[in-house]
Amino acid sequence: MQLDENQKNKVLLYLNTNAPTIKCPVCGHAQWGLSDRIFETREFVGGGLELGGNSSIMPFIVITCTYCAHSLLFNAIQMGILTQSPAKPDESKSNGVKSPEPSNG
Ligand SMILES: [Zn+2]
Numbered sequence: 650m651q652l653d654e655n656q657k658n659k660v661l662l663y664l665n666t667n668a669p670t671i672k673c674p675v676c677g678h679a680q681w682g683l684s685d686r687i688f689e690t691r692e693f694v695g696g697g698l699e700l701g702g703n704s705s706i707m708p709f710i711v712i713t714c715t716y717c718a719h720s721l722l723f724n725a726i727q728m729g730i731l732t733q734s735p736a737k738p739d740e741s742k743s744n745g746v747k748s749p750e751p752s753n754g
Pocket residue numbers: 673674675676677678714715716717718719
């Protein structure tokens with residue numbers, strides 16, 4: 650998923666505030682490239698590919714060291730870029746229980 654301008658600004662603000670002097674843990678350089686997309690990792694469930702159901706997906710912002718190519722992942726939800734997982738299962742119809750309707754009096 651491509652970041653819009655507002656999300657790009659949030660990413661830059663977050664990184665400048667929370668990780669302003671971050672150095673690459675592999676090579677020690679401090680020059681990073683920022684992808685303009687959100688990536689996701691899927692829970693390993695063994696065997697085959699499971700989408701939805703009980704598997705979970707985590708969205709990440711990726712920055713890559715411009716010297717050695719080592720990459721770091723930042724949780725896009727914790728950063729405030731996304732409000733929830735994009736692949737969150739629809740829980741509204743999970744148990745068939747309806748919310749109480751407001752009374753009229
Ligand atoms: Zn590096």
